[in-house]
Structures are given as C-alpha cells and as structure tokens.
Amino acid sequence: MLQLISLLVENKPGALMRVTGVLAARGYNIESLTVARTLDPELSRMSITVDVEPSQCAQVIKQINKLINVLQATDLTEAPAVRRELVLVRVRSAKEDRTTILKEADIFGARAVESSVDGFALEATGDSEKMDAFIRVIERYGDIEVTRSGMVAVSMEPKKLKLAPPVRKEYLEAQEVTTE
Amino acid sequence: MARLMTGAEIVLECLIREKVDTFFGYPGGVTLPLYDALYDSKIRHILVKHEQNACFAAQGYARATGKVGVCCATSGPGATNLITALVDALMDSIPVVAITGQVSTKLIGSDAFQEADTFGITRPCTKHNYMVKNLAELPRIIHEAFHIASSGRPGPVLVDIPKDVFQAQGHYTPVTSVHLPGYKFSMDGHAGQIRRAAQMVWEAERPMVYAGGGILHSEASKELREFVEFADIPSVCTLMGLGAMPSEHPNYISMPGMHGSYAANMALTESDLLICLGVRFDDRVTGRLAAFAPHARIIHVDIDPAEISKNRVADIPIVGDAKRVIEKITENLKELAPEMRAKNSSARKAWWKQVRDWKAEHPLVPEFSTEEIKPQHLMAEIDRISGGNAIVSSDVGQHQMWCAQLIRFNEPRLWINSGGLGSMGFGLPAAIGAQFAQPDKLVFAVCGDGGFQMSIPELGTIANNNLPVKIVIMNNGYLGMVRQWQELFYKNRLSSVLLEGFPDPEKLAGAYGFTGKTVTKPSELRAALQAAVDHPGPYLLNVMVTQFENVYPMVPAGGAINEMVLAPPTPVGV
Numbered sequence: 157m158l159q160l161i162s163l164l165v166e167n168k169p170g171a172l173m174r175v176t177g178v179l180a181a182r183g184y185n186i187e188s189l190t191v192a193r194t195l196d197p198e199l200s201r202m203s204i205t206v207d208v209e210p211s212q213c214a215q216v217i218k219q220i221n222k223l224i225n226v227l228q229a230t231d232l233t234e235a236p237a238v239r240r241e242l243v244l245v246r247v248r249s250a251k252e253d254r255t256t257i258l259k260e261a262d263i264f265g266a267r268a269v270e271s272s273v274d275g276f277a278l279e280a281t282g283d284s285e286k287m288d289a290f291i292r293v294i295e296r297y298g299d300i301e302v303t304r305s306g307m308v309a310v311s312m313e314p315k316k317l318k319l320a321p322p323v324r325k326e327y328l329e330a331q332e333v334t335t336e
Numbered sequence: 337m338a339r340l341m342t343g344a345e346i347v348l349e350c351l352i353r354e355k356v357d358t359f360f361g362y363p364g365g366v367t368l369p370l371y372d373a374l375y376d377s378k379i380r381h382i383l384v385k386h387e388q389n390a391c392f393a394a395q396g397y398a399r400a401t402g403k404v405g406v407c408c409a410t411s412g413p414g415a416t417n418l419i420t421a422l423v424d425a426l427m428d429s430i431p432v433v434a435i436t437g438q439v440s441t442k443l444i445g446s447d448a449f450q451e452a453d454t455f456g457i458t459r460p461c462t463k464h465n466y467m468v469k470n471l472a473e474l475p476r477i478i479h480e481a482f483h484i485a486s487s488g489r490p491g492p493v494l495v496d497i498p499k500d501v502f503q504a505q506g507h508y509t510p511v512t513s514v515h516l517p518g519y520k521f522s523m524d525g526h527a528g529q530i531r532r533a534a535q536m537v538w539e540a541e542r543p544m545v546y547a548g549g550g551i552l553h554s555e556a557s558k559e560l561r562e563f564v565e566f567a568d569i570p571s572v573c574t575l576m577g578l579g580a581m582p583s584e585h586p587n588y589i590s591m592p593g594m595h596g597s598y599a600a601n602m603a604l605t606e607s608d609l610l611i612c613l614g615v616r617f618d619d620r621v622t623g624r625l626a627a628f629a630p631h632a633r634i635i636h637v638d639i640d641p642a643e644i645s646k647n648r649v650a651d652i653p654i655v656g657d658a659k660r661v662i663e664k665i666t667e668n669l670k671e672l673a674p675e676m677r678a679k680n681s682s683a684r685k686a687w688w689k690q691v692r693d694w695k696a697e698h699p700l701v702p703e704f705s706t707e708e709i710k711p712q713h714l715m716a717e718i719d720r721i722s723g724g725n726a727i728v729s730s731d732v733g734q735h736q737m738w739c740a741q742l743i744r745f746n747e748p749r750l751w752i753n754s755g756g757l758g759s760m761g762f763g764l765p766a767a768i769g770a771q772f773a774q775p776d777k778l779v780f781a782v783c784g785d786g787g788f789q790m791s792i793p794e795l796g797t798i799a800n801n802n803l804p805v806k807i808v809i810m811n812n813g814y815l816g817m818v819r820q821w822q823e824l825f826y827k828n829r830l831s832s833v834l835l836e837g838f839p840d841p842e843k844l845a846g847a848y849g850f851t852g853k854t855v856t857k858p859s860e861l862r863a864a865l866q867a868a869v870d871h872p873g874p875y876l877l878n879v880m881v882t883q884f885e886n887v888y889p890m891v892p893a894g895g896a897i898n899e900m901v902l903a904p905p906t907p908v909g910v
C-alpha cells in the first residue's frame with residue numbers, strides 16, 4: 157500500500173541517504189520524495205510516498221524515527237493532512253488550440269507561466285488524482301512534457317515536537333589537556 | 337584554554353578524555369599522521385593482523401567490560417575490511433567506535449589512491465556514522481560518536497577522518513556536552529504500564545521470564561535476579577543473554593530456541609505470560625513464530641521501540657532501560673504482594689513442578705565415550721575448570737552451541753560470542769580483546785577447526801603480546817554445523833564441508849613461539865586441558881573429537897520450538 161510519511165530531518169550530508177536506506181533495505185519502492193528546508197534552515201521537511209507492505213508501516217516509521225538525524229517521522233497516510241502536488245506541463249500546440257488550452261487550464265486552476273510561438277508551460281497544483289486528470293486533458297492538444305513534484309503534505313494536527321536536550325558529559329569536564 | 341594542536345592530536349586527546357586506554361588497529365597511508373601522534377601518546381595501540389580482527393578485538397573488549405571498544409583502520413581496503421565486524425556489532429548491539437582514515441578532502445570523489453566511499457558503505461553497517469569535514473567539528477563528532485555508541489541501544493559508530501583533517505592545526509577547545517536533538521530514547525518506562533505489568537505477573541499461572549542481551553547492556557542482572565526471586569518465576573536466557581542469570585540459579589532453566597533445552601522450549605510454549613526483557617524474538621529463539629508461546633500474553637521491555645511488536649505483538653509494551661524498568665516492576669510487585677501473591681499459589685506450584693519435570697525428563701547432560709572425545713565431553717571439561725568464572729569466547733558453529741548448552745556462567749560478560757550475525761572468525765580476535773580488557777581473568781577461545789583457520793593470523797598478535805589466551809580447537813574435521821544440516825536435510829550429501837589438512841598444532845603454535853598440543857584420547861583430555869590452563873602464556877590445544885556428532889536438541893528450521901528433535905533418529909555413517 158502507498159504510505160505517506162512526513163519527516164523533519166536535520167539538514168546534514170547523508171541524512172537523505174539514511175532515510176531512503178531504511179526503505180531500500182526492505183525492498184520498498186519510493187513513489188515520490190520531496191525535500192526542502194524549513195523556516196529553520198538547519199532542518200528539512202521531507203514528504204515521502206512509498207509502497208510498503210501494510211503490516212510493516214508502523215515498523216518503517218519506528219526505524220526511520222531511530223535515525224539520529226531524524227527529529228520526527230509521522231505517518232500521514234490516514235491522518236488529517238493537506239496533500240498537494242505541483243505539475244509543470246510544456247505543451248506544443250497548433251495555433252488554433254491556444255485559447256482552448258488556456259480555458260481548459262483555467263478549469264483546473266492552472267496558469268500559463270511561460271508562453272512561446274510553439275506553446276505554453278502550464279503550472280497546476282492539486283491532489284494527485286486531479287493532476288492526473290489535468291495531464292490527460294492537456295495531452296490531447298499536442299506533444300507534452302510533464303514534471304511532477306511528487307506529493308507534499310502538511311499535517312493538520314499540531315504534533316508536539318519532542319527533542320532530546322543537550323547531554324552534559326561530566327567526565328569530559330575539569331580535565332587538563334593531556335597531550336603535550 | 338584553547339591550545340594549538342593537530343587533528344591527530346585532538347583525536348587522541350578526545351580518546352583519552354573518553355577514558356580509552358587501549359585500541360586495536362592497523363595503520364596506512366592516510367592514518368600516518370594519527371600513528372605519528374600516537375608515538376608520543378599514553379594510549380596503547382594493539383597492532384592486529386587484519387582490520388576485521390581489530391574490530392572483533394574491540395568488540396571483545398567491549399563485551400567483556402561494557403565499555404566502548406575502539407578500533408582504527410586506514411582508508412579504502414582498511415575501512416572495507418571492517419565491514420563484517422561492524423555489522424556483527426550492530427546485530428549484537430555492541431558499543432564500538434571505529435576510526436577510519438580517508439583521502440584528503442580535496443581528493444574525495446576523484447578515485448584517489450585507496451579512496452572508498454566509507455561513509456556510504458558503512459551507513460547500513462553502523463548505528464550512525466560521520467565524515468569529518470574540518471578540524472573545528474572534530475572533537476564534537478568524536479564525543480558524539482562515543483555517546484551514540486554507548487547509550488540507548490548500543491551499537492557501532494564510525495568516524496571517517498580525511499588525512500588533511502588529521503594534519504590541520506587549530507585551537508582545541510574541549511567539548512563537555514553533546515546535543516543530538518533527534519536522538520531520543522526513554523529510560524524510565526511508562527509508570528502505568530509498569531503497574532499493569534506487575535499485576536499481570538501476579539495474575540499469571542504459568543509465568544516465564546525470557547531475558548536477553550539487553551540485560552547485559554543495561555547492567556541489569558542484579559535487578560533481574562531480584563525480580564525473578566521475588567516473584568519466583570522460572571527464567572531462560574538467550575544466547576546473547578547467557579550469564580544474565582547465574583547458570584545454577586534455582587530459577588534458571590537454560591537457553592531456549594533452536595538448540596535450547598527441552599525444558600526451556602516446553603516452558604515457553606506452555607506459559608501463559610512471557611516477561612520479555614531485552615530480547616528481540618529472534619527466529620533462532622522463536623522457531624515458527626505463529627506457534628511460539630501460543631497461550632502467552634506478552635510483556636515486552638526494551639529500550640528500542642522498534643523491537644516492540646516487531647515480531648510478536650506485545651500486550652504490555654514498555655519502552656525503557658531494562659535495569660530501571662525491572663527495578664520498578666519489582667517495587668510494584670512488592671506493593672501488590674499482600675493482596676495478590678496468594679491468589680495463584682497452587683497453580684504456580686503446579687507450574688514449577690511441571691518445569692522441573694521437563695528438566696528432569698530431558699536434561700542437558702554431556703555425553704562421554706571411552707573411545708573418542710565427545711564434543712560435549714570437551715565442553716564439560718572446560719566447564720569444570722572454569723567453574724562458571726572464566727571468559728569463554730566462542731567462534732561460530734556446533735562448538736558454539738555445545739559451549740552455550742554445557743558451560744556455566746556465574747555472571748554476565750563471561751560468555752562472548754557472535755549471536756546475531758554468526759560470524760566465523762570471531763572467537764579468537766574477540767578473546768584477544770577480552771584478555772586485554774581483563775588481564776587477570778582466564779580466557780578461553782573455543783573455536784571450530786573451520787573458524788579457527790579464518791583467524792590464524794591473530795596467533796601473531798597473541799604471541800607478540802604474550803597473551804595467556806587458551807585456544808581450544810574443537811576439531812571434528814568438518815564444517816560441523818553445515819555438515820549436520822547436510823546430513824539431516826540434504827540426504828547426507830556432504831558437499832564441501834570436509835576440512836582436510838588442518839595444520840600441525842605443535843608446529844603452528846611453535847612457529848609463533850608458543851606451545852601447541854593435540855589430544856585425542858578421552859582419558860587424556862582433563863590433564864591436557866589443565867596443562868594448558870596452568871601454562872603461563874598462550875597455549876593452543878587441538879582437541880580431536882567425534883567427527884559426526886550432531887547438536888541436539890534441535891528445532892528444524894521453520895519448526896515450532898516444542899517440536900524438538902531430541903536425539904539422532906538412527907545412527908548415520910558415511
């Protein structure tokens with residue numbers, strides 16, 4: 157089944173590899189993955205859609221939570237959350253189709269972000285099914301190329317972030333430098 | 337208080353502050369600056385013969401003491417040689433810090449000489465790993481590595497340090513705290529759950545304690561004993577937990593599982609409440625999971641939440657440190673005792689009788705013969721000399737199972753073996769680490785004739801340091817455990833399991849400058865073993881045992897643990 161996982165991760169080298177490693181080691185295929193930094197530039201938010209054995213969903217979250225660089229891993233598959241995707245479509249079209257395309261785009265809340273004699277670049281956001289439908293519609297007007305962002309999600313439940321406090325190491329204190 | 341130091345000096349300074357007195361390693365091009373600084377350091381470095389064994393020795397050191405074991409390797413082949421031993425430490429939750437050299441930062445990614453992506457390769461082999469990019473972060477990372485390795489569920493941590501970071505000079509400011517916001521683990525356990533667990537313990541008619549390696553890691557064997565005694569419950573310890581309960585404790589049965597005793601497996605199967613402490617329901621313990629302890633409710637205490645309900649759903653999950661949680665459970669038991677203790681006392685009595693009957697029905701007793709030395713006879717003799725007090729570092733195979741069945745351990749950290757990964761070649765280097773950690777203890781390395789030949793080079797390390805390790809080869813002329821499976825499950829078609837040409841032990845040990853002997857007669861075994869132990873310094877004792885002995889009881893792979901094969905059906909000859 158497709159599981160949607162939202163992660164708050166330290167923005168450090170290797171952090172992404174650790175997360176995907178947990179999934180790859182179990183042979184799970186990642187359907188989509190987005191990463192970008194948060195308000196705090198030291199942290200990144202990841203949204204992952206991954207095809208997981210249903211019995212293993214909880215285990216996957218626990219294993220990801222164990223990673224030192226992961227501050228929080230949340231399963232949003234069933235949770236109240238907003239899930240969106242961004243789609244960019246470049247369409248080459250005949251001259252006579254141009255106004256119709258723009259109208260169709262308008263129905264999906266999409267807009268033209270670039271226009272040339274050959275066609276448009278359209279931008280749309282929405283849930284995945286709606287984006288599928290949008291792409292199917294635009295496809296009929298000519299050659300298209302599509303880039304999808306993959307699912308990004310924000311939880312509607314404020315979850316308290318539990319963080320480990322600094323640990324004082326008494327035995328490291330009050331010692332002279334020993335190396336000559 | 338900042339002082340100008342090189343990266344190499346800072347590494348050693350941090351090790352000293354972490355109270356490291358000994359570490360194991362092998363130098364190379366990019367670790368030259370570190371080894372140069374070591375020349376002036378008070379830390380003892382033990383030069384092994386292969387990096388895998390540096391990490392196994394560090395593990396032996398850690399397993400024998402609970403302290404962090406440290407090993408070191410150069411870049412490329414040095415680092416890749418560590419892999420097996422790192423995974424081994426990960427599987428058994430052993431605190432190890434591995435320091436590897438890396439090519440200089442400006443060369444990383446250029447396929448430079450002896451460059452390997454150590455950070456990438458060891459990511460799934462460690463609890464956590466680091467690549468140090470500059471001098472400023474070096475002390476913080478080293479101390480974080482020790483913190484991560486030794487806290488929570490322990491494990492190996494690798495720190496990859498480029499040559500130019502070792503060489504760089506900078507002001508060293510000691511680090512006195514570590515901050516890892518994402519590294520959370522709970523120690524205390526949920527008070528309500530602990531209360532419910534205590535109630536459940538009193539309510540149970542056929543309770544059993546199933547204790548594992550987690551007891552050792554949290555130093556909880558005293559608390560475990562108090563709990564088991566107060567509630568008067570029978571207990572089993574897994575292969576990783578041997579010694580958590582003294583072997584001869586009246587409440588202790590034996591090891592359970594694939595080669596566990598009849599009593600242990602029957603008791604787990606018939607129990608109505610398993611109190612699972614620092615265990616992970618490994619398949620070698622549970623057999624067919626669906627048939628494991630089918631009547632039991634489960635109280636599962638572990639510091640790693642991912643272990644709870646991973647293989648068997650827990651009725652009472654308690655995430656916390658075994659020591660603290662067990663202590664609290666006992667406190668609660670005591671509070672509840674006046675009203676609850678008497679309730680099931682007759683059922684409990686009947687349960688104890690049943691457990692004792694099982695024990696009497698099929699006890700784990702050694703076999704003897706007057707013609708040949710039975711493997712079990714050898715273990716009984718080691719046990720006699722040890723009296724439950726020697727360190728026994730075992731390799732992997734049949735001999736490991738007979739050791740676990742027949743040698744007593746009065747305390748934790750005496751039994752050292754590769755449990756989760758089952759790495760042949762572990763026994764000898766781990767014994768080296770254990771002997772360095774416990775110089776006054778009697779240390780046996782018990783190896784098969786196969787696994788021993790994987791670690792022969794370390795005879796050199798033993799000789800160089802005149803380590804009084806007693807190496808005992810249980811020589812059956814076969815890769816015995818694999819031969820056993822071929823006999824039982826592959827129509828005795830023995831394929832590539834015959835070990836021909838075992839080196840002459842006298843000459844072999846002699847080549848390294850110490851004594852080696854072979855013993856073949858049962859009547860001479862005791863004296864031969866005693867001579868090895870009485871001899872000051874290293875000793876290699878090659879014990880020729882029955883070739884075709886199989887380990888019993890045995891639960892065939894995929895079987896339920898109460899469906900043990902107790903003895904060979906018919907004698908099989910070749």
Ligand SMILES: Cc1ncc(C[n+]2csc(CCOP(=O)(O)OP(=O)(O)O)c2C)c(N)n1
Binds near residue numbers: 734759760783810815
């Ligand atoms: C590195 C490694 N390779 C292969 C195995 C598979 N294996 C498990 S037990 C065993 C036989 C060990 O033979 P020996 O050391 O003679 O011990 P015995 O079983 O005869 O006591 C083998 C090959 C292993 N556990 N580890």
Ligand SMILES: [Mg+2]
Binds near residue numbers: 786812813815
């Ligand atoms: Mg053998």
